[in-house]
Amino acid sequence: NAGVTQTPKFQVLKTGQSMTLQCAQDMNHEYMSWYRQDPGMGLRLIHYSVGAGITDQGEVPNGYNVSRSTTEDFPLRLLSAAPSQTSVYFCASSYGAGSYTFGSGTRLTVV
């Protein structure tokens, strides 16, 4: 039972490049979310999903896209990377009681 798996763990992008952060969970959780964590700002919700085929925006969605074609996978796409997107990204999943299981994070640097 791997829980929530995020790849890659580290990534450096040039401004304007695009990439996809992968997230997979093996707990059959309906709820999945993407957060970013920045110093002094706490975790902020980017996008979330309440089930396969259903996604919605969180607090800071600009510059990011998501899709949820299966229960297990919830990739986050950066369309055109900007230095302001330098952050640590966490994927999380829950069966619905609000106690989320988080992945180990992707540390992204945009230069």
Next chain:
Amino acid sequence: EDQVTQSPEALRLQEGESSSLNCSYTVSGLRGLFWYRQDPGKGPEFLFTLYSAGEEKEKERLKATLTKKESFLHITAPKPEDSATYLCAVQPTNFGNEKLTFGTGTRLTIIP
């Protein structure tokens, strides 16, 4: 707008020295309040959920309590392995299970 404020930002304790971390919150309606532990370079790890004022939860040396405006995480006789950042989060009633609003955390260091 939902807000969560945690204090202190950082706390250094000697091993065995008990203390409390504070989480003050403002939310239109509270569905649940959550405590997480985060170790450096890792994702947050769930500790407790509290749903109503007066509720208490315990796990080993940790006890979480809840009032209508704040929550406390009490640490009794801490050990060095309790060193971590402790995060508080609230879940509003108008958002269901989709959204948590997090505080910035308290970085706890236990000195042997």
